[in-house]
Amino acid sequence: MVAPLSQVSRRSNLDYRNRNDIPQSGSEHVGRVAILLCTYNGERFLAQQLESIAGQTHPHWVVVVSDDGSTDSTLEILREYAEHWGDGKLSVRRGPGRGYAANFLDITCDESIEADFYAWADQDDIWQENKLESALQRLRQSPAQVPALYCSRTQLIDEHGARIGLSPLFQRPIGFTNALVQNVGGGNTMVFNHAARQLFKRAGADLDIVSHDWWAYLLVSGVGGWIFYDVSPTILYRQHDTNLIGSNTGVRVQLKRVRMLFRGRFRGWNQKNIAALESIRCQLNEESRKSLDFFKQARASRGFARLIWLRRSGVYRQSLMGNLGLVLATMFDGI
Known part of the structure; x- marks a missing residue:
């Protein structure tokens, strides 16, 4: 089965239903983008990232950098x-010094930053010139008052810039x-x-989360916002020895995840995510x-009851192997 050009999840919160004010793609609205770039000892590749931002086909952006020391x-x-x-195109502020996830949350919730759209950026990637244009084209399809999040596949490159593959293609539905x-x-x-940014601010910058991007997926989908998943890569994602988080492809990565499952790492991640979601439970939709x-x-639960409740929850991963791993994790108290 051929995958669509993009996937979009549009499950509406009760607050967002029966809205007819959906702007058309290609709106004349300029769309000022605040690019939120977090840095920490990024001298090796930072200039290439900044040059790729400067070359965007969508020119209405500013870069706000949060440097973590x-x-x-x-x-x-x-x-x-x-x-x-x-012309104020780039400004720098001091980060909270509590790691990359806290840095991204902190800058995202900074009241002094105002824009129509917001883009997260790492210090060592290279953006394709149409990244912002592609994202805004899709985000403008959602009503302005509905939280909307765009993400895409990535083209993997090594530290020298050579292309070494693509991130996984996800084809199952995107959602909570x-x-x-x-x-x-x-x-x-x-x-x-901006509606999604307001949601981040309501949730707060001091949450103990696993990662800012996973939190974004949980938060926006949990309130019934729109999630756009673009199957076309929009960045060159650099893989190198100082990456905090690398690609999730390859047999070695899959084996590493199995080990983490049996060591309780996955369960610990779930506990953090659940605690963060409970702190904003009133924002989640009923489903x-x-x-x-x-x-x-x-x-x-214990024993077979775990699998029954897991099935009732409706949770799933994107691949067959991922779902088999999920069942195993459930049976061995790994979730």
């Missing part, structure tokens, strides 16, 4: 680009019951609208709350 030449590179670009047990979008591909409660019941 770099001790190399990162800040010097940023100052040079700020002077070269001028998938998000509970799997993240399908890399934060370095994610762009979201998401029901799935969350059934999933919690599966984790709390």
Whole structure:
């Protein structure tokens, strides 16, 4: 079966139903984008990332950098680009110093940053020139008051820029019951609208989460927002020895995940996500709350009852092997 050009999840929250004010793609609205770039000792590849941002076909952007205490030449590179670009196109602020996920949440919730759309950026990737244009084309299909999130596949490159493959192609539906047990979008591909940004702010910047991108998928899908998954890669995702998070492809990665399953790592991740979701439970729609409660019941049960509650929750992963692993994790108290 041939995959569509993009997948979109449009499960509506009660607050978002029966809306007819859906703007058409190609709206004349300019769409100012705040690119939220988090850095930490990124001197090796930062200039290439900034150059790729400068080459975007959608020109209405500003870059806000949150640096988490770099001790190399990162800040010097940023100052040079700020002077070269001028006109307030790049500004730098101090990060919270609590790791990459906290840094992204902190800058996303910064009240001083205002735009129509927001894009997360890593310091070592290269954006394809149409990344922002492709994202905004899809995000404009959603009503402005509905949280909407765009993400895409990635073209993998090595530290020298050579292309080494693609990220997985996900073909099952995108939504909350998938998000509970799997993240399908890399934060370095994610762009979201102002309604989604307001949702992040309501949830808060001080949550203890696994990763900012998985949290974005959980949060936006959980309230009934729109999720756009683009099967066409929009960035060159660099794989190198200092990556905090690399690609999720390959046999070695799959074996590593099996080991994490039996060591309780997956269960710990789920516990963090559930605690964060419970803190904003009132924002979730009824269907998401029901799935969350059934999933919690599966984790709390024993024996065959675990599988019964897991089935009732409706959770699933994108691949056959992933779902077999999910069943195994459930049987061995790994969720």
